[in-house]
Amino acid sequence: MxxxxxxxxxxxxxxxxxxxxxxxxxxxxxxxxxxxxxxxxxxxxxxxxxxxxxxxxxxxxxxxxxxxxxxxxxxxxxxxxSEPVLKTRIIEIPVFYNDPWTYETLMRFRERHQEPGGTDLDYAARINGYGGVEDFVAAHAGSPWFVSMVGFVAGLPFMYQMVERQRQIEVPKYLRPRTDTPKLTVGHGGCFGCIYSVRGAGGYQMFGVTPMPIFDPTQQTSYLRDFMVFFRPGDIVKFKPVDRDGYDTAVEEVDKKLFSPPIREVRFDLREFSKDIHGYNAALEGVLHGH
Structure with missing residues (x-):
């Protein structure tokens, strides 16, 4: 149109x-x-x-x-x-789902939520038809996401999952926004995922946190020395669930300036993707892991 x-x-x-x-x-x-x-x-x-x-x-x-x-x-x-082809990169982002920091925060603001009796993950799993949080997390991390926009606050990516429309995760925002959200929270509102680049107010549902900084105005983070904002529109993100030990190890590597997210250059073709979404996503993940 x-x-x-x-x-x-x-x-x-x-x-x-x-x-x-x-x-x-x-x-x-x-x-x-x-x-x-x-x-x-x-x-x-x-x-x-x-x-x-x-x-x-x-x-x-x-x-x-x-x-x-x-x-x-x-x-x-x-x-x-023109051909719907994009030269871009695919990036693996570790996520500690159901972490204690977003849990503590969501419990403080439960009166602003649609279902005060559970967690944000409980609510998202239920309204999207999943059997429980574990199945929902598998779906959230199971298919890659396109970064469609960076902004609102510095460095915050808006992401759109690369699945058929009927499989899109959709979750409304909080009834009233929170006055606090932990830094690096992985959130979701409507059909968009995001990562909160800084601590602050927010209304998206909170699913977990990543140990990986995505915005550093000091440019001291090893992979942000050239530019303080990590994401750019067109990036493809693949979430990797990690446990508390995995999270703590990554935080330690970030502090020692040793952490480097897996990144591969890719050529994304929208036509080929549309022909076989599942197969194309599997091929992208193969590129990420060198298969």
Whole structure:
């Protein structure tokens, strides 16, 4: 479907590729945003990609609104004809599910939750039709996730699981947001997963924590020395469940600047993925583990 264009004030153009999140919409928005950046249109000062849309900031003294609209619409025409292929990377992220820190936090804010009698994992498992928390965790970690957007707070990735729509995990946010969320919490709201890059307020359901820093403004973390934000749109994430010992070992390695997440370069083809989602995901995981 054609993108929807709206102006925000006199220096922003908002491009909505779809009103619903899908990998197709994400691919279109990412390819268009990348093409706008590479086109170096005179007057464009910033491009902000989102899940299925992006926003272009421009200087109206250098380019008129009608002209920027015409330029971006031309890019849309080219993007629709281009191959849905992305050079990206797949990353393995350790997660300590059902950890004591998110548990302590969710218990403090139980009156803000849909079902105060259980945990966030209990609730997510039940409403998604799983037999229990163990089955739910297996599904959450069993298929990879696309990073569709980075932002809201510095370094926070929004992730969309790479499964058939009927298998999408969907969980509403808390009835009222919490005033606290542990740093590096793996959360979920709607159809999106996320990792809280810093401690702070939040409304997503809390499933666990990762020992792996994803945002470091000091750039002291071994793998964040070049850039303080780890994730970028298009990254593919595979969660790896770890126990308390695994978590503590990883934290120690991070502190000693020895931790390095498994990362492999991949070429993702949306058409091939759509033909055999399960098989394609298995092949991606094979690349991650060198098979």
């Amino acid at each position: 054609p993108a929807r264009y709206t102006f925000g004030g006199d220096e922003h153009l908002f491009v909505e590729c779809s009103s619903e999140m899908s990998l197709e919409a994400f691919f279109k928005s990412l390819s268009m945003a990348t093409a706008v950046r590479e086109s170096r249109i005179r007057g464009v000062t910033e491009i902000c990609p989102a899940n299925a849309s992006f926003q272009v900031k421009f200087n109206p003294d250098l380019i008129k609104p009608d002209d920027i609209l015409r330029e971006v619409q031309a890019i849309e025409g080219v993007a629709e004809k």
